[in-house]
Amino acid sequence: MDFAFLLETFLRLLPGVPLTLQLAFLSVAFGIALALPVALMRLSRIWPLVWTARAYVFVFRSTPLLVQIFLIYYGLGQFPELRYSALWPILREPYWCAIIALTLNTAAYGSEIVRGGVQSVPHGQIEAARACGMGGPLLFRRIVLPLAVRQALPAYGNEIILMVKATALASVITLMEITGLAAKLISETYRAIEVFIVAGAIYLAINYVITRIVHVLEHWLTPYLRPAPVPAASSRGEPA
Amino acid sequence: MNDFGLWNVFSFGPGGWGPAMAKATLMTLAVAITGFFVGAVIGALGAWAKISGSRAVRAAADGYTTVLRGIPDLLVIYLFYFGSSAVLTPLARFFGASGFFSLPAFLAGALAIGIVSGAYHTEVLRGAYWSVARGELEAAIAVGMSRSLAFRRIIVPLTLRYALPGLGNIWQLVLKESSLISVTGLVEILRQAQVGAGSTRQPFTFFLAAAILYLVISSVTGWATQRAESHFTRGLRRE
Numbered sequence: 001m002d003f004a005f006l007l008e009t010f011l012r013l014l015p016g017v018p019l020t021l022q023l024a025f026l027s028v029a030f031g032i033a034l035a036l037p038v039a040l041m042r043l044s045r046i047w048p049l050v051w052t053a054r055a056y057v058f059v060f061r062s063t064p065l066l067v068q069i070f071l072i073y074y075g076l077g078q079f080p081e082l083r084y085s086a087l088w089p090i091l092r093e094p095y096w097c098a099i100i101a102l103t104l105n106t107a108a109y110g111s112e113i114v115r116g117g118v119q120s121v122p123h124g125q126i127e128a129a130r131a132c133g134m135g136g137p138l139l140f141r142r143i144v145l146p147l148a149v150r151q152a153l154p155a156y157g158n159e160i161i162l163m164v165k166a167t168a169l170a171s172v173i174t175l176m177e178i179t180g181l182a183a184k185l186i187s188e189t190y191r192a193i194e195v196f197i198v199a200g201a202i203y204l205a206i207n208y209v210i211t212r213i214v215h216v217l218e219h220w221l222t223p224y225l226r227p228a229p230v231p232a233a234s235s236r237g238e239p240a
Numbered sequence: 241m242n243d244f245g246l247w248n249v250f251s252f253g254p255g256g257w258g259p260a261m262a263k264a265t266l267m268t269l270a271v272a273i274t275g276f277f278v279g280a281v282i283g284a285l286g287a288w289a290k291i292s293g294s295r296a297v298r299a300a301a302d303g304y305t306t307v308l309r310g311i312p313d314l315l316v317i318y319l320f321y322f323g324s325s326a327v328l329t330p331l332a333r334f335f336g337a338s339g340f341f342s343l344p345a346f347l348a349g350a351l352a353i354g355i356v357s358g359a360y361h362t363e364v365l366r367g368a369y370w371s372v373a374r375g376e377l378e379a380a381i382a383v384g385m386s387r388s389l390a391f392r393r394i395i396v397p398l399t400l401r402y403a404l405p406g407l408g409n410i411w412q413l414v415l416k417e418s419s420l421i422s423v424t425g426l427v428e429i430l431r432q433a434q435v436g437a438g439s440t441r442q443p444f445t446f447f448l449a450a451a452i453l454y455l456v457i458s459s460v461t462g463w464a465t466q467r468a469e470s471h472f473t474r475g476l477r478r479e
Contacts (some may be wrong), residue, residue, distance in 0.1 A: 062412075062458040063451045064419035067430060071451065074437060075444035161310070168312030172423060179314055192323035200311040207310045 005191065009198040012185055016178040017202065023095075023167040023177060027102035028160055034103060034108030042115055053111065060108035066169050068105055073097040073173045098170035106163050113159060117152030118144060150221050157214035161207050178202055249436065249449040253355065257436050257446075264432035265453055271350050271428060272418040276411055277358070278354025283361020290366050308359035314420055316356050317402035320348040321424045349421035357414050364406030365399065372398040401472050428435055429453050 042053035060068065070149045076082050076091050091097045121144050129143045171180030182199040219226070252258035289301035308316070325342035332341045342348070372395060380390040400407075422431035433450035437443035 011384065018380040059451075062462075063454045064416040064430070066455060067433075067447055067451050070430070071444065072436070075447045078442055080445040101412070106247045113444060165310075165312040168314040169316070169420075172293055179312055179318075182315065183318055186318060186322045190322070190326065192319055192326055194320075196319040196323060197316060200307065203311045204316070 002194065005194055006198055009185060010202075013178055013181050013195075013199055014200060016176060016181040017206075019175065019177040020149060020164070021206070022100060022165050023102065023170055024160070024164045027167075028163050029104055030099070030103040031106035031110050031163070032156075035114050038107060038111035039114035042111060043118060047217050048146035057108045057111060060105055061112075065101065065166055066104050066172065069098060069101040069169055069173060072101050094170070094175050096169075098173060098175055102170075105113065105166070106159060109162075110156065111160055111216065113155045113161040114148065114154050116155070117148035117150075120151045121147045150218075153214065153221065154206075155219050157211065157218075160210055161212070162209065164206055181206060209238055245321050245442075246449060249377065249446060252294045257432075260432055260436070261429070261449065261453070264427055264429045265457070267346075268415075268418050268428040268453075269425065269457070271346060271353070271421060271426065272411075272415045274346075274350040275353030275357060275418065276414045279357030279361045279414065280407075280411070282354060282358030283365050286358060286362030287365035287369060290362065291369055303470055304357040307360050310358055311377060313352070313417055314423070315355050317349060317352040317420055317423065320352040320355075321345065324348055326379060345421065345424040345426035349418070351427055353414055353417055353421070357410055360410045360413065361407075364403050364410060368401075368406065369395070370402035371402045404465070404472060408462070408469070411461060411465065414460055415461070416454065419450075 038053050038056060041049040042057070042240070072091070073094060081086060082091065115214060120146070125143055125147060126139065129139045134142065167177060168179035170177055171183060176184070178199055182195050185195050248255070249257045249261060258395065286301050286304060291422045293301065320343065322342070328341040328343065332338075343351070376394055376398060377390065380394045385393065418428060421431040422428060422434065427435070429450050433446040436449075437446040440446070
């Protein structure tokens with residue numbers, strides 16, 4: 001194996017890391033902000049809201065992300081109304097198109113995770129809160145949401161990993177993140193295997209760090225699941 | 241530029257894109273089904289390695305599922321499409337041919353999807369195997385079945401039954417992933433939509449049509465897997 005080439009490849013791919021992280025971070029953050037209202041719509045008993053949320057989730061989960069990216073990046077230019085609107089400076093940019101597509105996509109999956117979390121809150125907890133006189137938004141903020149977050153966190157961790165992987169598709173619309181740089185390097189050097197090893201290792205490292213962060217967060221949020229501190233016991237956390 | 245005509249994309253009349261889209265749909269199905277079954281074979285081997293392999297074999301299987309689930313699928317497709325030439329061109333030169341050789345886009349794509357989905361298959365099949373009740377196996381031994389007979393008659397059918405929902409999810413994943421193969425130039429739904437978008441200057445119409453086709457395929461197959469699930473679990477007690 002040619003280590004000099006591997007090192008050179010690593011240095012050539014490294015500039016793509018910030019863009020990958022940016023795309024992943026922004027789309028996950030916007031995605032959560034959108035997933036929460038969609039989940040609440042889905043859980044409300046108002047049928048137009050329920051059906052809007054259901055249709056949104058159905059459409060975005062049943063079509064490939066790449067099609068969604070193309071629809072937004074290439075497709076929207078078909079409408080002159082949009083091309084001459086104030087939104088065009090944003091919709092013209094591949095960067096924002098990628099973030100919009102990734103956000104809409106992850107919010108659809110995320111809303112189902114949040115919904116599962118909210119529905120898993122034991123009824124007794126809600127009854128107890130009501131018995132204490134809580135109601136409406138206060139009950140949601142203090143009881144339902146924290147419990148739902150704990151329940152949903154492992155699944156949301158998976159979704160974040162999937163989003164990091166999904167940012168690779170932004171390379172198809174000219175964004176030079178890790179995969180974009182890797183594809184360019186492959187077509188320059190024809191050494192696909194070496195470039196693949198380096199790019200794959202970078203993604204694995206990113207995802208490993210994210211997994212650890214989610215684990216720490218989970219550990220921190222579930223003190224009641226940890227064994228009581230026993231002297232000289234190992235400090236291993238409970239598996240989820 | 242003509243008006244927004246979605247019907248034109250699906251039309252089989254003169255100037256319609258119907259035949260091309262239909263052919264592309266068949267290509268998507270072919271590459272997705274091939275990829276799914278390649279993945280199933282890899283998954284069966286992977287699950288077997290994780291369940292009863294030696295420590296080294298288990299570690300290899302763990303490494304495979306960790307790596308393949310941690311890197312983007314697009315990267316794997318690039319590896320197979322471009323990487324195959326790094327292996328095949330010297331091989332072809334060895335046999336006296338000259339020039340540039342790589343796997344055909346279909347094969348590269350189906351293999352890439354198979355390798356990626358194999359990681360998910362491994363986990364689904366392994367989980368399903370462990371949910372087969374141990375009593376069933378004991379009963380099989382008690383009535384005098386040999387190991388291979390018990391495997392064929394008891395373990396495989398029960399494992400598949402428990403794996404069915406997971407396999408349905410993998411199929412949906414594979415179907416959507418097959419769209420990534422468009423980057424290699426294989427004319428499946430998305431690639432055909434790109435071609436149509438380029439020549440008619442109606443990108444939204446064509447990509448919307450592609451989205452509708454994927455939506456229809458995934459709904460129909462989703463409904464079918466749900467039917468299969470309720471068919472094969474009819475012997476199970478439900479609360």
